[in-house]
Amino acid sequence: MFDFDAVLLARIQFAFTIAFHFLFPAFTIGLASFLAVLEGLWLWTGREVFLRLFKYWVKIFAVAFGMGVVSGIVMTYQFGTNWSVFSERTGAILGPLMAYEVLSAFFLEAGFLGVMLFGLNKVGKKLHFMATCLVAFGTFFSAFWILSVNSWMHTPAGFILTDTGVFHPDNWLEIVFNPSFPYRLLHTVTAAYLTTAFAVGAVGAWHLLKNKADPAARVMLSMAMWMAAIVAPVQIFLGDLHGLNTLEHQPAKIAAMEGHFEPMEGAPLILFGLPNEQTGEVEMEVSIPHLSAWILTHDWNGATPGLSDFAEEDRPPVAIVFWSFRIMVGLGMLMALTGLVSLYLRWRGRLYDSAWFHRLALAMGPSGFVAVIAGWITTEVGRQPYVVYNLLRTYDAASPASAGEVATSLIVFIVVYFIVFGAGTFYILRLMGKGPEDPQSEDEPAAPTRAAGPGQRPRSGEGFSS
Template sequence: MDSFLGLDALMLARIQFGFTVSFHFIFPSISIGLASYLAVLNAMWLWTKDETYLNVFNYWLKIFAISFAMGVVSGIVMSYQFGTNWSGFSDKAGPVVGPLMAYEVLTAFFLEAGFLGIMLFGRRKVGPGLHMFATAMVAVGTAISATWILSVNSWMQTPQGFGVNEVGQFIPEDWWAIVFTPSFPYRLAHTLTAAYLTTAFIVGGVGAWHLLKGRSHNPGVVRMFSMAMWMIAVTAPLQVMLGHEHGLNTLEYQPAKISAMEGHFESHEDGAPLILFGLPDQEAGEVRYALEIPHLSSVIFGKGWNGALAGLDVVPDELEPPVAVVFWSFRVMVGLGMLMVLAGLWGLWARWRGNLGATPMLWRLMVAMGPSGLVAVIAGWITTEVGRQPYVVYGELLTADAVSPLGAGAVGWSLVAFIVIYFAVFGAGVVYILRHMLTPPTPKERGPNAEPGPTRSAGITPQQQMSNRDPKATEITTDATGGTRA
């Protein structure tokens, strides 16, 4: 059998798509959340005339522009693989998937692209009202884009509304059923909330970093940290509830995925345990060294204390998903979700006590958890997509039947090229973003729209920039302990 480093063409194509999607998924997760955050900041500035909102807006606008550009480029590259590596999928599912992808371009992408230039560069040219409208339209466009993409993915997970023609292609019969599949509303809500939560932790982590650096006198730093903690306090518990509902839906339509997530190799007729940790052994059909809580899995899935749950023993061996990958990626996602809820509750407690701006331990936690949203969305994506295996269209089209008839060498060397180019090109963009995050927002922060005011010049440190700040712009209330109030 043709192979590249011991891997066949199918596995290499899966690795390549997983690599490019993982890179791509990072940037929309940031841009979807940041677009809405920027719309809120701009609206608050227009409403209150508080320059702090405008400074924070201009600060994050630069990061949004880079993230949006990298998301577009990585998405285009990823879509080409449908033709190069997955021609079987394109041939059979193209009549359903193709129009949905086209609708995403015609509605969401054109909306974003049409108003993005006004958002970035047009504040002084079109006036505050139209600029606010453009900013809102970009935010709406990112959400619509996610809606169409998740509609495609949901159809692949829970397909319906189609027939099969004489050559084996999936032919649309009911577009409403195709777009609004049983898993679509849960998947959409869970993913959009994840994007907002991801952005909140990035913003909160950056704010916490500058607070730890002694920049609590900077109103922009305090404002971004306070807003992020509010968002986390609301969305983290909401995300847990949405995840639970999504899990119940998955149990109904993809029970094998749930069995892999829970590590249930065997069916349980009198209550299934919740396995917290362990080492799944798929060949032996067991989780070794399992740390478990009796009956709790049945309770979580609404079956009652002694409710029955099916395991992988009712699934043919060749149709079982890779249990170890799904088992651990699910636990990474859930573990980070619990830490996010803890961070939100800690923030509420500190705010209630009046010392949100004087809690260094919370700041350190937020810095450490700054990238946690990105890790969680990748872990969630792995759980969803690997848990669907061995199908690319669940129950209808095997992944092995969707791959292109390519040699392992061709796919392998293109994968190597992707890795080198992605880390070089996107690595440069990430370095720019991180360098920008290490400097705080300044009074009269300039955005891409080149508003007048001081800029970060070569050779000028952030401390020197802050020494030139407007004293009135940095007034902030202090509590009895000398800390700042957000």
């Protein structure tokens, strides 16, 4: 298949399947917490709009969660079919971590998901709220274990390497809390919250463009923009910490991200350019002097690594890492700017009347999904040519399969994924386009309301929609 070898095709297949899979947890981690907040606000304030929004978004969550589970299960089969050597050598460490994720986080999510979806009128409001919170915690706990696995592959610790190249656990605390794990966990989870926030904000903006008085759309846009305004700057700060950690443990990746072919002091921040690995330079460079050195070392004349510090066979593909990093950072800056503009419009009382801002929020709806995929590409391609950094090369971890066999399975994956997950995504978009239904007279449980005492304002929760 176009002279691709079996290992490259296996890498493409894994990248394709995990990119599909990553989109759903990136959405459901934040959406589960959003559902818990909506139900909590309904119970606290008694406002029917929060219940309407909960019932609306819980349907979308159920579909996205189901597609995430299915895509995750399919993805893991490749460890045996395409990456059997990797499984054999790292199984004693990564196998238990994956099992912990299933036995704790996934069982927690699956155990209370049914209560959250169907138990509102059956188990009582407080127990139902507890189930929603446990599902939300389960999604976070799942991310905890999966990111611990992934981080160990980048910064392996707490292991013993045998003469045959097999990794054995030596210290489980060091394995789980390996050097890059805390930074990767915080950076990824906040990215998931932002992904959900901009998806919710886009849905709210879409319905405000049709009806500026829609109370549910106002709440969606307001809550989403609060999240953007608060979390996007935090995400940028966490990204800086993660970058400093990567500089310490994976300097070749940083050199590729920055487009630095030579080590230097006072390195410029290259905004745009065309990395040329043959000539070892960035063509058509547009840069800001000294800024890269300041970001990476907090010193205007700090020393930063270059790709020439590493043997050619140990360097990651520069162009892919260089551009995916800029897509991620650029979208992160746009998210922060959108949150800042929302604060100004909120202050001026124009958040729900500004059609141009609603169009901007609608256009930013997919930004979180694109950013997390770009970040994943930066992280994983930047780790190459290793699958366990500096210890196990990707080409040494593959199964002894032929290119034809892997190509056939790749084609099947592509066809099935676009049919199945394309249909699921289309259904989610249709649900989003309809918007929350008007309140019905069905046996909806009434939330407790608190009477306002003398001189007190009712706790209406209007701060989320005004």
